[in-house]
Amino acid sequence: MRKRDHNVLTNAASLLICGLLAGVVVAAAAFPAVAMSGLAAKAGADTFGALPGELTMARAPQISYLLASDGKTPLATMYDENRRDVKFEDISPYMRAAIIAAEDHDFYKHNGVDLNGVARAFVNNSSATNDRQGASTLTMQFVRMSIAYTATHPADVLAATEDTSARKLREMRYAIQLDKEMSKDEILERYLNLAAFGNGAYGVFAASQVYFNKKPKDLTIDEAAMLAGLVKAPTSFDPTTKSGYPQAVARRDYVIDHMVTTGAITKEQAEKAKAVKLVVKGKRAPNGCVATNKNAWGFFCDYFYRWWMSQETFGATSYDRERRLKSGGYTIVTTLDKQAQDGADKAVRAAKPVTAKEAVMIAVIEPGTGRVRALSVNRNFKLDNPKNPKNRPHSDPVQRAKGKLGNYPNTVNPLLTGGDGITGYQAGSVFKIFTIVAALEKGIPLSYTINAPQQFKSEYILRQGAPATCPGTHFYCPTNSNKQPGGVKDMWSAFSASTNTYFVPLQQQIGAANVVDAAKRLGIQFRVTKENDWANDKTAANQWGAFTLGVTDTTPLELANAYATLAADGKYCEPTPVQEIRDLNGNKLDVANPRCEKRISTEVARAAVDAARCPVGDNSSTSKCGGSRTAAEGRWIVGKPIAGKSGTTDAEKSASLVAMTKQYAVAGILADPDWPQTNVKMKHKPADGINPPVFQTLKAAMAGKKAINFDPPGQKIALGDQRSIPGVRCLSIDQAKSRLSGAGFTPIVSSARVTSDCPAGSAAGTSPEGRTIKGGIVTITVSAGGGGNNDDDDDDNGRPGNGRPGNGPPTRPGTDRPGG
Secondary structure, three states: OOOOOOOHHHHHHHHHHHHHHHHHHHHHHHOHHHOOOHHHHHHHHHHHHOOOOOOOOOOOOEOEEEEOOOOOOEEEEEOOOEOOOOOHHHOOHHHHHHHHHHHOOOOOOOOOOOHHHHHHHHHHHHOOOOOOOOOOOHHHHHHHHHHHHHOOOHHHHHHHHOOOHHHHHHHHHHHHHHHHHOOHHHHHHHHHHHOEEEOOEEHHHHHHHHHHOOOHHHOOHHHHHHHHHHOOOOOOOOOOOOOHHHHHHHHHHHHHHHHHHOOOOOHHHHHHHHOOOOOOOOOOOOOOHHHOOOHHHHHHHHHHHHHHHOOHHHOOOHHHHHHHHHHEOOEEEEOOOHHHHHHHHHHHHHHOOOOOOOEEEEEEEOOOOOEEEEEEEOOEEOOOOOOOOOOOEOOOHHHHHOOOEOOOOEEOOOOOOOEOOEOOEEOHHHHHHHHHHHHHHOOOOOOOOEEEOOEOOOOOEOOOOOOOEOOOOOEEOOEOOOOOOOEEEOHHHHHHHOOHHHHHHHHHHHOHHHHHHHHHHOOOOOOOHHHHHHHOOHHHHOOOOOHHHOOOEEOHHHHHHHHHHHHOOOEEEOOEOEEEEEOOOOOEOHHHOOOEEEOOOHHHHHHHHHHHOOOOOOOOOOOOOOOOOOOOOHHHHHOOOOEEEEEEOHHHOOEEEEEEOOOOEEEEEEEOOOOOOOOOOOOOOOOOOOHHHHHHHHHHHHOOOOOOOOOOOOHHHHHOOEEEOOOOOOOOHHHHHHHHHHOOOEEEEEEEEEEEOOOOOOEEEEEOOOEEEOOOEEEEEEEEEEOOOOOOOOOOOOOOOOOOOOOOOEOOOOOOOEOO
16 A cells, blocks of 8 residues: 655644544533543543554455356346445546545545544534534545454444444544555545445445446536435435435535535536436346346356355355355356357247246257356246246146146256256166267277167066066066167167167176266266165166166256267366356456366267267268168258267156257257156157257357368277178077187077078078177077078167157166156
């Protein structure tokens, strides 16, 4: 702080006189008859001398601003007190002059304490017939506010404002100290940034916005005078109320007249200013996520708030973190991409209105950074008013019978990101990507083939007689969605057609625990307690036969980020809602930096993406997608290279879709958050299904963006180390197995029989034929006789838009509820 020269004798005299008079000034207000008693004077002098020599000045609470990713568009504001400090030169000269005219004419003349003012107050307050006067200078008022703001206990706040001689002494002592250490302009700047102006406005910046919707430097004489007049009694002089308006005008004119007295303006300027009709143009600053720039952005804002509250950087406790956010004066550039967010908002509301019980939930993430670009759902981000509820009846018949209302159209629940009891939704066959990743990591290439039957008898054990078991057994037996054989499939064609009886045996071969581990590394959380226990117990996880079919709860945000990790060549990035945070001093905080690490090898990630191009109508690098694609319209709608996967749970209780480019990963889930066991069928391709909003969101996000093709995988991970398969046609099964084993393959025998000109019960051939990977599985097809050929390559069975089994597997180990 800049020091100014003072006359030592003047300061000493001030200290002595203040020490004697401060007590009697206050005493005279309450007990005029004893105001000049020696006791009061002595008490004042003693107390004054005992004061600490240093005044602690902490920065007052400052408003924090949230901006969209462009760094310009307002998203929301967070504050305990609506205040933003401004520099002296950014405050209108009229405002500076007005506050001096209203509160302290001699501000630039005294040394922090106005001795003449103290004397006047003493004389006035000694008479019981006069109204009480104070003797506080602007500097003393600033001291009082500073002490209140640095207080750590309510009693200290009270002591800073109570009407006692001790308080006056404290203010005088510190005022003289400040006047020595700071320039007058510095004191005036801090005063104007600290003062309360009513209507939630603290400091001149907020006051200018709230009352006149302008910056402090642009205030006119009449506006400045009105604001200066508020400081004395913000409630009484409130111009926004019927009773306060005339008093605000009178107080404004009073200040204008005193501006003439101090020489700040001329009489002509004063008369012109007083003739201006007082019009309040501004309004209270919005506060919190329920008051975002656009209501639909509230869900993103809420995600940001929850993220902030989880960061230890901002404090050890939730209380500390919230105080930092609402009083730290941060400028936070969030990751919200207006183009992507507006596209998502439009798309979800086109699919379902806000009054629909079904929630269309969309999350958008940027691969390689983890930046969350959009979060959208067909709901109003709003607390339903219990006194005048607008929400519709609960969709669960049991809850509806009890008179409960649903969480639509208004809710503040984290539907898209999970938490507060929201565990997520079953996503179906989009989880098959985790099986592909785990298989590739085990050295099994994309070309690996399985003869997928109509029903697969697995080694996973369930309760005897459970619906998902083979009749008369306790073995889990998943089926395909149309209950038809899948035929010989590789990873490209099986993923494209969503063939359940390819992925369950593939998962069984590599170990379900490895598939669960791949999902965990790609960011899938397990919020259901039992699921979390199984996911962290390898023995239990290895019995999770239906995991590959997407029976665990997840959220759109997790799905988008899992696929984004693959689009980023295996670089996992923690989802984040911020891309830059600056404190009041303009310093960048490292907490906003992306937090990324390599979790999947580049080759595995590229191979998995190559398979994922098939379901959404794109072509793999080898064009081996097969004939059936569950969401083939995607490539045509988006118009850019894309990858992804659709999924549906049993009985179509939820539907999901992930679609991505190199720049954006979009995941959508259509479900009823209030009643997961809904009797409404969730759709894919119709206008009110999940596919249109996902593809339209991706299209909107990519508008004007360069098309970037996905990098193809290497030949080895795509095709494997190819070896010739020896012929086994018409050999006995034992001979066929021996020949294949001798050639380095792993033979299995198909449980189905095919028409063949070989003797019944002998080997009709192999699947695949010709060549396959070294050490790979070769299926021996068994002849049923009949003189036909041994071609058992049936058509694709996958129904577009569906990834669910028919009978369905259990959703959890040891249960029998179907999923998909």
